[in-house]
Amino acid sequence: MAKRKDSKTKTKTVKKTALKSKKASKAKDVPAVADKKNKDEAEDKEKSKTEQRIEDNLILISQEANKKARWYVVHVYSGHEKKVAEALRQRTETLHLLDKILRVFIPTQDKIQIRRGQRRTVSEKIFPGYILVEMEMTDNAWLAIRTTEGVTGFVGMSSRPTPLPKSEVEAIMKYAEQSDTQYKADFVDGEAVRITDGPFNDFLGTVDNIDEERGKVSVLINIFGRETPVELDFLQVKKV
Known part of the structure; x- marks a missing residue:
């Protein structure tokens, strides 16, 4: 009987020890789970900000489908990229070219700027003075863009603008989608x-x-x- 009692006591002790160990293990896991949750939330927030920035800079002019549409680079006055995009949207509607001019993209990236000891996030243009326009290159569409206020011309080696290769467009958009915010210096070497x-x-x-x-x-x-x-x-x- 004594042996059987000892055996039962040992079994209970082992179970209690295992239960304590399990609880301790769960307690240790709580901070790790919390850290992961905070990290995931921060990443989701950063992703949301990036998606919003991309959405703000990809101006939808028309929802028309056009298989002949390609992306072209248009040179504009630096600092007037948004203004030109909005003017182009209005002109496209007025001139009934919604089936020819589809979208305008202004590639930007977020950067942390330190100025006067203060940190702030700014949206910086990747190609200042340039916008990307998705369009079918017709005489009327070319003229509509070329005569839009703030536009100085299309980028291309010949008299007829050259569309960007699909791989380049994808690379530019992917680069603009990067959510890793970089710093932007407010000073220069030797200052x-x-x-x-x-x-x-x-x-x-x-x-x-x-x-x-x-x-x-x-x-x-x-x-x-x-x-x-x-x-x-x-x-x-x-x-x-």
Whole structure:
């Protein structure tokens, strides 16, 4: 009887230990699950912002289907890309060319800009002064675009504009869809700056190298009578 009691006691102890171990394992998993959830939510938010940016810059002029339509590059006044796209949309409707001119795309990417110690996200044009137009190249469609205010001409080697290869269009759109936000420097090599944070706070120096991908800048400062490079975040530096 004593042996049977001992056996039952051991079995209960093993079960309790296993249960405790299982609970402890679940408790350990909770932070990992929470981290994954937060990461997924952040990625979804970033993806949503990117999709919204693409949607804002892909101007649908017409829903007409046209198998002859191709993408062309149009040169416009820099900074007037959106204005030209809107003017082109209106002209297409007025001139009844909705079956010829379909879409306008202004490729952009989000960049983090550091200015006066403040961080903000800006949408930067990948090809300033250029827009992509999906259209069937007819005389009337060409004339409508060419005479739109703000347009300086089509890009092409000959008198007749050359359409972009499909592979190039896909590459440009894929590049614009990238959601990894890069930094944009507000200063240039050789520029005088003041360090505003960290062990070298209030030191004056000159910009030696800029790494926009990492948001880092190398600044030459005078230590012990010689110029020494120190790497800093964009937020730690201000123009003098």
